[in-house]
Amino acid sequence: MASKITFIGAGNMAGAIIGGLIESGVSPSDITATAPNESELAPLKARLGIHTHTDNSAAVNGADVVVLAVKPQIMRGVCEAMRDSVQQQSPLVMSIAAGLDANTIDQWLGGGNALVRCMPNTPSLVGIGASGLYANAAVSDAQRTLATQLMEAVGIVEWVEEERLLDAVTAVSGSAPAYFFLMFEAMEEAAVKLGLPAETARRLAIQTALGASTMAQRSDKDPATLKQNVMSPGGTTERAIAHMEDAHLRTIIADAMQACAERADAMSKELSGND
């Protein structure tokens, strides 16, 4: 992928994707990242060897892809300030912001832009990301391929043909690393109560999640069958799972994901001025 990629914003998510891209063989010299302060950029430049800039408009010059990686709440100001550069350069614009619709961002950038919305997640940092992508009508087949290549460098990619489905992607993968981290916290706390040292409990819980994920990915059996295979009749797992079902864990997860998707939709309306 010999394309010049500029990241507007150099925080958690941009850092995760940049780290993954370099890990996958993209040359650091093809990557630029921006932030308002040199103090935030200097460690990134030193660690990864990428170009950095505090001027967004200047950083857009020469870019084939511009990844918008600032917080949704400041996206409007950031886009409007670099509108002229984007219009002149006509790069593929990729927004990773939660809940900001493609049309709104396109308008903030002057209109007529080829725009891909992407919902990534932080495991992109270790090359095991999961991203949902949506393209507006101005995106060419070649640009779709480029967006796919970019995000496949840091994990798996699923395209959605309806933009509203990105809210569901946010609920199932964008925000979801945090659900699993919560699970690790809870399992560690519970194991400590059962007498294990915290460090031992953490290592066992994390390794078990990795093992379960890897098994689920490689197996031709569905998760329900894999679960059943752990549950000996009258045994220990059956008791634990019964507790989770009785406590309505499925409903808790469904409600949490519904709240997540609704928040993405509400943010979009608030920030585009359509609420």
Ligand SMILES: NC(=O)C1=CN([C@@H]2O[C@H](COP(=O)(O)OP(=O)(O)OC[C@H]3O[C@@H](n4cnc5c(N)ncnc54)[C@H](O)[C@@H]3O)[C@@H](O)[C@H]2O)C=CC1
């Ligand atoms: N953190 C996550 O797990 C995920 C985040 N996202 C989206 O990614 C975007 C970024 O989120 P995070 O990386 O978590 O935020 P962050 O706060 O870590 O990073 C934001 C970056 O924007 C920079 N910035 C602020 N003002 C700027 C300006 N005027 N010009 C250029 N850069 C500027 C900051 O210096 C910082 O580097 C958000 O829109 C969020 O919705 C999407 C999926 C997952």
Ligand SMILES: O=C(O)[C@@H]1CCC=N1
């Ligand atoms: O919490 C958020 O708003 C962002 C979007 C998905 C993950 N983090």
